[in-house]
Amino acid sequence: MTDPARGPGSLPRRLAAVGLGGSLQRKLIWQFLAAAALAAVTLFLAIRVTADRAAEAAQDSVLAAATLALSEGLLAEDDELDLDLPPTVLSMLSAMGEDQVFYRVVLQGRTVTGYENLALPAAIPTGGEPVFYKTSLNGTPVRAASLTRTILFDGAQTDVQFALAQTRHGQAAIADAIARRAGFLGIGFFVLAVPMSLLAARAILGPIGQVADGVSRRGPQDLRPVAERVPPELAPFIAALNGFIRRLRLAHSRTETFIAEAAHHIRTPLSAIRAEAEVALHEAGDDNIRTRLRRVIRSAEECSRSASQLMDHALVMSRSDREVRGPVELGALLDGLIASMRPTADLRELSLRWRRPDEPVVVLGDRLLLETALRNILDNAIKYSNPDDAIDLLLEVSGREASVSVLDRGRGIAKADLASLAPRFQRGENVRDIVGSGLGLTMVTEVSDSHDGRFRLEPREGGGTCAHFSLPLA
């Protein structure tokens, strides 16, 4: 009873009935991760290329200085050349590590000294500036620098080409070390990106979840438009949802108005039928006719009860989503209610006993709805009690809650029926012989739902039923 079948709790389960496309969240996360992976690889490559370039540039500048020093070590005296390899050349080159160094000096196309295998650059350098190039020597890749110097040899200005080459092991080692670090950096970046993309996807999809939550937490009769603040991207969705809610509410209110009108139009002629039948029953002598008249009256009674309950139900439905809330003093409300029900109880010789706290018990609610709900509970107790029974009403305050308990000694409710009595037009298995519409408890449940209250029925110890209706205090 406290968790009616149509309560908000069942909404997520109902999602299963919706056709599900690809999850937006999963899609977002995949996209984030792909972007992160791409970024990590790019980062790695960029660092790697930059490191290569930097290492190469460092080697080039050493090579340039060494080549220059080498070229300055060449002295020409008439027809004699003397190459004095300056010690700075070797010390400079040894700074690069365990690399081997090769050189070649070419005069007029002839190798004067050094490795003949060391290739000169394709374009012979001019103007004293070194040219850098890659080549290989005996199958080992080397980086080389070459420059041309003009010397006075044998009485003529002659160009001499110098080439200096170095293997690239040192450079490769530096580049590898940097690349390894770049690799770790890339992996680290990606690993960080995983939780970040999860968080980002959740943050982006958060507002959708909030709206869904807000809508699903609503009571079954709550047809107010959705007022949650949403990002502009969600606005069309909310507008469509609100449009739908508006149409639903219109349809709803038309139905309720129609039911109320119909019930109203049924009642007056029904009163005449009943009263006529009562008069006829007084006057009739024939047993057969009396039996038939009794049936007429019983049917009229049944019909009028249904009409009343339909109207009450229409009232509950039309008001529970409207905010007609104000402070309601339950003690006074119950006083009035009991006074108005007492004659009905007296007719069946039922005594109503009623206990309330001395101080006022104020809740925030719709007085009409609360009275309708409490009247239905009391009406049930009266209807299902046996003559001479007592019905006890208790108004109590415990913590932040006011609760009204109605205890009867009637035929009680079968355990199996407890949960199934809330839906409309459901009645217990053991009350088929008593007139009723099956709308009473539905109404009570709806009123309690719309007031954040609780309603439950329990079998009473020693026979009968306990109905508890509780509401948060104002």
Add this chain to the structure above:
Amino acid sequence: MRYLLVEDAVELAESVKDLLRLGGHAVDWSASLAEARDCLGGASYDLILLDIALPDGDGRRFLSELRRQGNATPVIMMTARSAVSDRIDALDGGADDYLTKPFDPAELEARARAVLRRRGGAASSTRQLADLSFDPLTATLTVAGDPRELRNREMRLFEVLIGAPNCIFSKDQLCDRLFSFAESVTENAIEVYVARLRRKLEGSCVRIETVRGLGYRLTLP
């Protein structure tokens, strides 16, 4: 008791009038507020049965007008409309009670009695019979100066029997008067109440006699 019935639905008014007369009351009927004003100008009533929707106005407005003029006649409102909201309106407007159409005549009777009891009684509701007096309003039976309180069904049973002393009422007839048609009761249920009433009548010369096969009757010495 004298009732004023203000109701515009003719069929309903006719049958309610008949019902009240069967219950031993005098009834005047007005089909509009104007007629009701005329009646109230010429006679005094124990109780007014007032419909809410009348052709020449709203019964609730008529009631507050009545109260403003200082007329304190008890009023029971009748309506076919939504029970709770009208009830609150009617009671706030000075009505003594409220009935939703269609109503059980027994309930009307009970409510009328409750209203009159609250208001301090109608002119003279006490009936004398041999050595006992009976006040249906307070549900008291006085046997030779000894007051005895009757419970609701005992009182209604006695009311039926005292309405026609020496007349035989079948169990069936009595059941119809005592139980609502919405309840399912056996004819034997009446025996319980007859037995209780007999105990309350002890010491009186008035007795409830069982007429075998026919029912019960109230006998005087």
